Amino acid sequence: MSKATSVRPRPPASVPARMLALLQRGPLHIVIIFIALVWMVPTVGLLVSSFRPPHLVATTGWWTAFKPPFVFTLENYYRVLTTNNMGPSFINSLFVSIPATVIPILIAAFAAYAFAWMPFRGRDALFLIVVGLQVVPLQMTLIPILRLFTDLGLTGTFPAIWLAHTGYGLPLAIYLLRNFFGSLPREMLEASFIDGASPVTTFFRLVLPTSVPALASLAIFQFLWVWNDLLVALIYLGGQRSVAPMTVTVSNLVNSYGQDWQLLTAAAFISMLLPMIVFFSLQQYFVRGILAGSVKG
Amino acid sequence: MAWRYRTALQMEATAMERLLMAIVVLVGVPAIVGGYVVLVEKLLGLTPERARASIRPWLWLAPAVTLLTVFLVYPALRTALLSFYDASSTRFVGLANYVYIFTDKVMLMALRNNVIWLVFFTPITVTLGLLIAVLADRVPYESAIKAIIFLPMAISFVAAAVIWRFMYAFRPLGMEQMGTLNALFMATVPGFQPQTWLTNPPWNNLALIVVAVWVWAGFCMVVLSAGLKGIPRELLEAARVDGANEWQVFRRITVPMLGPTISVVTTTMLIFALKAFDIVYAMTNGNFDTEVIANRMYKEMFNFRSFGRASAIAVVLLVAIIPIMVVNIRRFRQQEEMR
Numbered sequence: 214m215s216k217a218t219s220v221r222p223r224p225p226a227s228v229p230a231r232m233l234a235l236l237q238r239g240p241l242h243i244v245i246i247f248i249a250l251v252w253m254v255p256t257v258g259l260l261v262s263s264f265r266p267p268h269l270v271a272t273t274g275w276w277t278a279f280k281p282p283f284v285f286t287l288e289n290y291y292r293v294l295t296t297n298n299m300g301p302s303f304i305n306s307l308f309v310s311i312p313a314t315v316i317p318i319l320i321a322a323f324a325a326y327a328f329a330w331m332p333f334r335g336r337d338a339l340f341l342i343v344v345g346l347q348v349v350p351l352q353m354t355l356i357p358i359l360r361l362f363t364d365l366g367l368t369g370t371f372p373a374i375w376l377a378h379t380g381y382g383l384p385l386a387i388y389l390l391r392n393f394f395g396s397l398p399r400e401m402l403e404a405s406f407i408d409g410a411s412p413v414t415t416f417f418r419l420v421l422p423t424s425v426p427a428l429a430s431l432a433i434f435q436f437l438w439v440w441n442d443l444l445v446a447l448i449y450l451g452g453q454r455s456v457a458p459m460t461v462t463v464s465n466l467v468n469s470y471g472q473d474w475q476l477l478t479a480a481a482f483i484s485m486l487l488p489m490i491v492f493f494s495l496q497q498y499f500v501r502g503i504l505a506g507s508v509k510g
Numbered sequence: 511m512a513w514r515y516r517t518a519l520q521m522e523a524t525a526m527e528r529l530l531m532a533i534v535v536l537v538g539v540p541a542i543v544g545g546y547v548v549l550v551e552k553l554l555g556l557t558p559e560r561a562r563a564s565i566r567p568w569l570w571l572a573p574a575v576t577l578l579t580v581f582l583v584y585p586a587l588r589t590a591l592l593s594f595y596d597a598s599s600t601r602f603v604g605l606a607n608y609v610y611i612f613t614d615k616v617m618l619m620a621l622r623n624n625v626i627w628l629v630f631f632t633p634i635t636v637t638l639g640l641l642i643a644v645l646a647d648r649v650p651y652e653s654a655i656k657a658i659i660f661l662p663m664a665i666s667f668v669a670a671a672v673i674w675r676f677m678y679a680f681r682p683l684g685m686e687q688m689g690t691l692n693a694l695f696m697a698t699v700p701g702f703q704p705q706t707w708l709t710n711p712p713w714n715n716l717a718l719i720v721v722a723v724w725v726w727a728g729f730c731m732v733v734l735s736a737g738l739k740g741i742p743r744e745l746l747e748a749a750r751v752d753g754a755n756e757w758q759v760f761r762r763i764t765v766p767m768l769g770p771t772i773s774v775v776t777t778t779m780l781i782f783a784l785k786a787f788d789i790v791y792a793m794t795n796g797n798f799d800t801e802v803i804a805n806r807m808y809k810e811m812f813n814f815r816s817f818g819r820a821s822a823i824a825v826v827l828l829v830a831i832i833p834i835m836v837v838n839i840r841r842f843r844q845q846e847e848m849r
Contacts, residue, residue: 380581
């Protein structure tokens with residue numbers, strides 16, 4: 214052990230001991246790395262394909278790219294990125310996705326709090342209906358809602374799509390959050406009420422902060438679904454260029470050039486970047502011990 | 511070409527509009543939504559104290575209930591009504607659409623396939639998600655592993671279909687295989703015959719399910735992992751100190767503590783299996799005996815323009831979920847009593 218480690222307040226195990234621990238846990242590492250490698254194969258295939266010219270992608274396996282003559286190209290990325298309107302539609306995607314993530318999560322959190330911690334008549338029945346609504350097929354709602362939006366003059370506006378995604382996202386969001394809120398320790402909330410805190414204070418100061426991992430995971434998925442959504446955007450935004458998100462612009466690109474599906478491989482990676490950044494930045498909230506200290510022994 | 515004459519002034523106006531929009535999006539929307547409950551509590555202050563406890567839950571639920579009514583309940587009721595009408599929703603046909611669902615050959619095939627989805631997709635996805643969440647929790651490179659498993663969720667289903675068509679691609683024996691699976695098996699298993707993974711019933715259903723598992727295990731993993739982080743470390747350590755091995759810790763502490771989350775994830779995946787659509791639509795479009803009810807509904811609605819039948823299929827989906835939800839409510843009640 215070096216001197217540097219011995220001055221630390223809690224010296225970590227010595228190098229040989231750590232090696233031994235690593236060896237003993239060998240099977241664990243092998244299993245988890247194996248699963249991860251298997252999971253990566255299709256993604257790597259897609260990534261490699263996105264750098265290959267279309268005729269080769271259509272005729273040879275993606276791994277042949279690593280054999281001579283090493284034919285790679287940036288053509289796919291170049292064409293997607295230089296598409297007219299790609300910049301504004303990136304911003305539009307943000308304008309659609311951020312509120313369409315924030316609104317449903319907040320509204321679902323209010324509802325989940327009521328379902329979990331406020332007794333009222335018909336609570337179970339209402340909850341059953343709310344969660345059961347998950348099964349309503351999106352496609353069946355398009356026509357009646359579109360008619361409604363047209364009557365209200367909302368078609369082709371951002372609020373229309375925010376409200377729609379909120380409606381569609383709420384059942385799952387309420388379901389997940391009610392489960393997490395319900396598992397918070399009763400003593401913790403009761404202590405807060407005894408201290409004279411109002412339900413609003415308890416909600417913002419106690420319930421939301423202690424449910425951060427659940428809120429973070431929900432936020433990731435809601436963001437992802439809205440970000441990758443094409444159908445809802447096509448229908449309610451009405452294909453207007455000025456409000457078109459990336460998915461609509463990419464889909465127009467692929468359709469207008471006919472058989473250019475290989476552009477999808479590049480587009481997939483470009484549109485994947487932001488959700489991955491969101492995932493990594495929310496990852497830090499997936500930590501143990503957020504609840505620690507909130508309840509007395 | 512009018513856009514050529516757009517003046518600098520107009521350009522500036524759009525830029526201003528966008529900036530304004532950004533402020534609305536980042537500040538206005540959260541403030542308005544969050545402000546709602548603060549306002550509610552202010553208003554409740556004006557009501558008699560006795561009434562507050564019974565009014566409060568409804569005010570907290572109001573935004574959710576309103577939006578759900580408009581976006582899901584109203585369309586669902588309308589769908590239920592249309593399911594008793596003919597293709598163009600003009601003539602009442604009684605139960606004819608439902609008779610069609612349970613007698614038509616393709617529909618019966620779709621129903622069978624959804625059972626296959628329920629039986630295979632749900633347990634495999636949840637188990638893998640749980641396994642990965644628990645294993646990754648014990649390694650220092652947890653976030654890298656989780657990112658890899660999560661990645662497929664971030665890929666649009668159209669792109670996922672593109673890559674999985676390459677995974678499953680088939681060339682006759684003797685030609686160079688371009689499909690990853692066939693090439694891999696040809697290289698490693700002696701005497702392996704190239705398989706037509708996507709056109710060989712009933713196994714092709716499993717091929718589609720594999721794609722869905724690949725995408726959705728990430729969802730199960732993230733949600734279960736969030737639940738896992740809520741289990742106090744001291745509890746696990748105490749069990750280990752008492753001499754429990756890792757399997758016992760998993761079986762006796764992790765799984766029971768995660769119970770509610772596992773059932774939530776399982777329910778979500780059951781509903782997903784019932785509604786399975788994207789992958790089937792993009793990869794086989796229900797050909798080669800891989801039809802599923804949601805894809806059938808889509809076809810009835812957009813290809814055959816038969817709103818009656820499409821609506822009836824949607825109603826069958828709705829009804830199929832009821833037993834799952836009842837079991838769920840029972841579980842919630844039990845938890846409540848334990849809490």
